[in-house]
Amino acid sequence: MSAVMFEKVALIGIGLIGSSIARDIRALGLAGDIVISTRSPQTLQRAEELQLGDRYTVSAAEAADGADLVIVSVPVGASESVAQQIAPHLKPGAIITDVGSTKASVIAQMAPHMPEHVHFIPGHPLAGTEKSGPDAGFKGLFKGRWCIFTPLEGTDPQAISRLKSFWEALGSRVDEMDPQHHDKVLAIVSHLPHIIAYNIVGTADDLEAVTESEVIKYSASGFRDFTRLAASDPTMWRDVCLHNKDAILEMLARFSEDLAYLQRAIRWGEGDKLFELFSRTRTVRRSIVDAGQDVDAPDFGRHALDDKPNT
Numbered sequence: 001m002s003a004v005m006f007e008k009v010a011l012i013g014i015g016l017i018g019s020s021i022a023r024d025i026r027a028l029g030l031a032g033d034i035v036i037s038t039r040s041p042q043t044l045q046r047a048e049e050l051q052l053g054d055r056y057t058v059s060a061a062e063a064a065d066g067a068d069l070v071i072v073s074v075p076v077g078a079s080e081s082v083a084q085q086i087a088p089h090l091k092p093g094a095i096i097t098d099v100g101s102t103k104a105s106v107i108a109q110m111a112p113h114m115p116e117h118v119h120f121i122p123g124h125p126l127a128g129t130e131k132s133g134p135d136a137g138f139k140g141l142f143k144g145r146w147c148i149f150t151p152l153e154g155t156d157p158q159a160i161s162r163l164k165s166f167w168e169a170l171g172s173r174v175d176e177m178d179p180q181h182h183d184k185v186l187a188i189v190s191h192l193p194h195i196i197a198y199n200i201v202g203t204a205d206d207l208e209a210v211t212e213s214e215v216i217k218y219s220a221s222g223f224r225d226f227t228r229l230a231a232s233d234p235t236m237w238r239d240v241c242l243h244n245k246d247a248i249l250e251m252l253a254r255f256s257e258d259l260a261y262l263q264r265a266i267r268w269g270e271g272d273k274l275f276e277l278f279s280r281t282r283t284v285r286r287s288i289v290d291a292g293q294d295v296d297a298p299d300f301g302r303h304a305l306d307d308k309p310n311t
């Protein structure tokens with residue numbers, strides 16, 4: 001149904017996100033030629049076994065050479081190294097984008113290396129799982145999810161519009177934001193939940209030595225939800241923490257203050273305070289469900305092109 005949108009697409013990094021994009025491009029026929037590059041020869045070989053692209057190379061420079069669209073899907077801490085490697089080979093008029101979970105740092109790392117004759121448009125699809133690597137990707141990951149662009153001032157609106165059409169073809173809704181604002185919003189809605197999960201599972205793991213296997217044996221679904229997040233890729237999340245340091249520390253300070261309030265209410269038996277907070281937070285969940293953002297709901301993520309509801 002879709003037509004070729006970019007003649008040559010280079011995917012640098014072919015883990016969960018890169019390989020999901022590759023699968024969608026393939027399925028929708030959005031590219032004439034898909035070239036895949038990743039640093040590790042083993043991962044590259046796996047991408048080839050999975051037939052995610054048309055050509056494969058460990059050289060990011062070779063992959064980017066002559067590409068009309070370059071999508072960088074590597075841990076955010078590797079952004080500068082990739083930008084340095086690809087910059088001399090970028091074709092005039094090419095669109096360069098990324099999928100990194102932090103934006104100000106990615107811009108600081110990549111923008112200085114981008115030649116005048118390309119369109120650099122930082123992006124972030126708000127879709128993913130706790131899994132990593134090329135096997136973890138799947139078709140339709142971005143359906144019904146937001147993709148946030150944080151374009152630099154003066155970026156060609158036509159290039160933004162071409163990239164927007166690409167993400168919309170993958171079923172995403174696209175929004176634009178200032179990178180600093182993006183980093184603050186994501187710090188509270190995504191980065192802190194992961195840090196809290198790493199922390200609580202780490203604490204439980206320390207207790208495990210005392211309680212033997214009780215932590216696993218009796219773990220209720222609340223704790224299990226935390227273990228899913230805490231199973232997320234350590235390299236990726238180390239980089240997110242180091243590259244969104246200021247916003248994360250600001251949100252952690254607020255979080256600790258609010259936790260101290262809760263702690264105090266529990267210590268002094270102030271049930272009304274607990275009840276008030278727990279009632280307020282319940283309405284947050286309800287508004288997410290009402291806004292159609294509940295991924296567990298059967299109709300969530302229907303593609304614009306689907307002609308009948310999911311069953």
Ligand SMILES: NC(=O)C1=CN([C@@H]2O[C@H](COP(=O)(O)OP(=O)(O)OC[C@H]3O[C@@H](n4cnc5c(N)ncnc54)[C@H](O)[C@@H]3O)[C@@H](O)[C@H]2O)C=CC1
Pocket residue numbers: 012013014015016017018037038039040043060073074075076078081082099100101102124125126127128129130131132133134233236240
């Ligand atoms: N995992 C998730 O749920 C989401 C991740 N993101 C962002 O997407 C990016 C990629 O994440 P995933 O696909 O989950 O990670 P992943 O670990 O599954 O894949 C990362 C890929 O980058 C390659 N790589 C690592 N260092 C490299 C380097 N220096 N040069 C070239 N390739 C290199 C790896 O070989 C692998 O192919 C990250 O920046 C992450 O913040 C964005 C949205 C969701």
Ligand SMILES: O=C(O)C(=O)Cc1ccc(O)cc1
Pocket residue numbers: 100101125126127128129130190
């Ligand atoms: O697995 C989950 O619950 C996620 O939250 C996935 C995710 C991880 C990082 C992002 O930048 C965006 C989405």
